[in-house]
Amino acid sequence: MARAFKVRSAERDAQTDSERLGSISAAIEAAVASIRKERDALRARVDAARDQAAFATGTDYDEYLTRDAKDAARIKEYEQQMATGEKRTQELDRQLGGLGAVQEAFKQYFAGKVQ
Template structure:
């Protein structure tokens, strides 16, 4: 007697569909969200352009007066810009209709509910990285300010007397030193993303220079051990920022 053919389970088929269609479904959702943002921004700018054009026309209460040549040129330019905005809005509406139809077709494959849940199941880290990406300009400015403040604190802590040196009682001295340089290097790397090699080089030079400078500070002395600990902190700070940026890129792709 022949045994019946064996087929994959429905659960495995469902998981295969999710793995295959899930990334596409999420990309469509992100594209539609981007279209909505662009439409909202463009509509707002279009309203402002209408207001400016009405002011340039100068036909209030039916009274017409001759416009200056510069105002006439500005009005012509405003009309051309508004027509371009109208055309762009029509393009966006066409794209939205097309992408919405594609998404609806994917949902009609029988795994629509699971796909909606899958697309909305971003973890806390994913949402955090998206917020970071949206606020990157502000974060860079804050990072620059924090980096220089941390550098000032580090220089003071390194060259001041032992009794004036700030410290955290529950941290080991080596961990404290490493974390301080890690935080400073990470802040500089976030604030100056195109200067990573210079930050690493200058960071190591600063570590060595500050240890040598302790020879002129009472009750302080630099050691090779401290140099290594602080250099590890600088390296880990730069690696941490690089790792977060790679993770951010992977979130954007997925």
Template sequence: MFQLFLRARLRNLTQSSPEGDQFKVRSPQRDEDTDRQRVDIVMNAIETALQAAEGEQSGLNQRVEEVLARAAVTVGNASDEYLDREPLDGHHQNLFSEEISNGQKRLRSLADSISHFKFLRAAVLSRFPDYKQPAA
């Protein structure tokens, strides 16, 4: 039975097809376009992630600066301010300190992510030297 399948397959391969007996491939231009589209997809994903991270970093940096300014105002400027500070002011200082700490941790994390995304972009560009980024 297996030989019947082989004979039928052999007969299909040896008979001429309506398109002819030649092996055909796509044009080189079409192959280049396909390759460029694939790299475009990767580069667009990297650029989107990079822009989102940079936008978040910029906004968060502004908010941390605002909290630092508010915290500086509530601290006071006397040398013994911490001795007779109102409990409510002390509570606000603790909240500001926690917000600043969390914001700075996130800013460090974003800086790491941004450097990684930039490395990925450079790696893709080094692996595909003929790739030209589309003009924005």
């Protein structure tokens, strides 16, 4: 004897959809928050390196002529740190842009499905 075909209730389907899509939304939000946190901390470190390089560079117009080799090496290191930090910051901004697009698409297709 065959059993009658039954489907789940609309409420249960809505709950399942909300849970499934909610986990995706939460993962995107977590990734965005993590990227922003890393980017903001990195920007602070790049700014600090820039300040230290400016301090080490000095204020006299001809100071570079008499700069100690140790100071010159330190300035070069700060410049390298700033360049590396700027490159990483650009990558993080690119990732944020991409995830922003994913969030918009997610909202467009699944608006009202996630609580």
